[in-house]
């Protein structure tokens with residue numbers, strides 16, 4: 001995820017395609033390009049590799065599969081899983097499903113926004129956190145719920161949320177120092 | 179001794195992984211003879227993390243809300259620990275009939291042998307050995323099983339249509355997109371009993387003559403995908419998936435396709451488009467998938483829960499299944515109870531049970547004993563059922579009469595603090611976001627409805643808004659191609675039908691009776707104020723002034739109605755209206 005020039009603050013949200021090693025995708029393309037209908041699977045694998053889908057990757061997929069670039073772009077923008085911009089080191093997936101909404105997801109979102117100064121879809125200046133609203137993580141009985149880097153946190157309150165974020169930040173700093 | 183930790187996504191989120199690690203360590207340290215295992219979610223999510231201990235005589239003791247610090251109370255069999263599940267809790271949960279979730283939470287989903295030991299894969303064996311394709315379909319007809327994905331279409335009818343289609347190859351697809359936000363029964367089956375789904379799909383494939391199956395799982399369920407993948411591989415190794423199964427000429431194999439996050443892909447023609455690597459946009463039916471589906475070949479699509487009923491029906495007979503339920507809605511149904519309910523989790527009950535028994539019996543009633551207001555069923559396509567209709571029974575017909583639908587079985591309970599206009603706005607925001615954009619009415623109509631609802635919740639509602647919403651609703655329903663648009667206005671119509679007065683209060687009095695719509699609230703400081711100054715410090719816009727130990731003053735013009743002062747006051751000196 002750090003392949004996208006994260007240290008260059010001016011270019012942070014733009015595509016910085018020179019740094020991207022397109023050959024990392026070759027094995028995936030080799031495996032799937034002759035199976036028809038695998039465009040979504042290829043894009044999913046690409047996102048696993050690069051953390052997001054840079055334009056150059058979309059073009060590379062188009063070139064190698066014979067699918068028109070417009071269609072690749074169309075599919076990449078249709079599905080919410082695909083991101084065209086890099087994300088921070090910690091991806092916060094905040095549930096906005098019905099159960100979480102009823103149990104106060106709005107307050108959790110406000111707490112995150114206040115603590116990190118980011119809104120849905122944005123990344124913090126220090127590139128530590130990205131906030132993404134999602135619909136239902138399937139843990140509705142623990143609502144409100146968020147998932148950060150694959151770990152689910154339930155029964156959130158604004159206070160608990162802020163504590164979780166500060167802990168993550170602290171751990172992050174600690175590991176960097178060490 | 180066998181120790182089983184409930185290890186579904188919900189359990190893990192509640193801390194089951196830490197409990198598991200602590201138990202593992204404890205067993206090793208104390209050199210105990212115990213077999214530590216995992217299982218899926220048994221439905222009692224509100225009591226998680228849950229640990230079951232089965233002694234050598236087969237007696238089971240359930241421990242609930244376990245923490246890693248307290249595992250010794252389990253390992254050392256402390257007699258009077260409050261971790262033990264109470265008789266009341268057990269009694270509360272007993273009023274169920276479990277077919278789909280029978281094995282969720284009891285068997286290890288990562289070990290095919292446990293499934294086989296209790297009769298797994300016997301149903302498909304029976305079909306192959308003793309039944310023709312037509313006889314399997316006839317059994318489905320007798321059972322009365324209807325699709326659990328939302329529409330409630332008779333399963334036998336779809337299978338028969340696919341069987342009658344002569345083109346080959348045919349495909350058997352499982353819809354595990356579980357799009358209704360607030361529902362998680364499919365996840366629970368995938369994580370807790372994946373072989374049951376595989377066996378159900380095999381039976382369906384046998385009946386229609388398909389050799390290839392695909393499970394379309396939503397991307398937000400990573401654990402479900404791992405467990406199902408593991409189950410498929412184990413079944414292959416055992417020769418239960420592959421060529422010439424049970425020494426017959428029936429062959430079947432299965433693969434997973436992970437979705438990429440689009441609600442509309444739950445609709446079957448959109449799902450097929452997505453399987454083909456396209457944008458998930460629905461198309462006109464006919465031709466139905468049974469005639470022209472995946473790559474234009476005959477394709478049958480069923481929901482996870484539908485499939486999970488099938489092995490039971492084959493083994494116990496369609497007649498036995500149809501004894502459960504009402505005249506037109508047979509069998510059992512799993513519901514995901516969430517929202518303002520005490521016992522949030524999954525319940526499986528016979529069709530025809532009154533909603534009241536589910537929410538106040540199995541569900542234990544409303545959180546903090548507040549007043550029950552309504553229950554939302556059917557998610558973004560459904561509606562709400564208000565408190566005076568709480569005796570309504572859960573079957574397709576009775577629910578439809580109320581304007582709600584069975585849907586996939588999400589039941590989001592709401593209390594007096596839930597604003598119904600805000601709920602309608604919430605759902606419209608969802609459908610507007612998820613509309614694929616193909617039909618103008620769905621794409622623009624939902625946006626216009628959302629704008630009106632937002633306006634109402636922000637205090638800018640106008641005379642005639644309710645009528646405008648009703649008019650738009652009819653047009654969107656008529657002008658949309660697929661179920662998404664056709665049902666998108668339902669949450670609005672249903673809340674207007676039962677809570678019109680609440681809409682009117684927002685529009686004409688600029689008040690939100692449930693005190694949820696921030697723009698419509700007024701905060702005031704009363705004589706109870708002792709002048710402690712906490713509210714003053716908490717206020718982000720310095721709207722509160724006053725000397726220490728004197729009653730503070732709130733400047734309404736500056737107030738942004740964030741409610742921070744209200745939450746902070748320990749003396750109930752701030753009112754909200």
Ligand SMILES: Cc1cc2nc3c(=O)[nH]c(=O)nc-3n(C[C@H](O)[C@H](O)[C@H](O)COP(=O)(O)O)c2cc1C
Nearest residue numbers: 325326327353356357444445446480481484661662
């Ligand atoms: C917008 C929309 C979303 C849907 N989402 C789902 C879903 O998430 N899961 C599901 O099983 N069915 C969903 N359906 C219903 C399916 O189109 C289809 O009817 C169902 O999968 C058939 O299976 P069944 O007969 O076993 O119910 C959805 C329908 C629409 C119109």
Ligand code: FES
Nearest residue numbers: 095097100137140
């Ligand atoms: S609604 Fe948030 S996890 Fe389901």
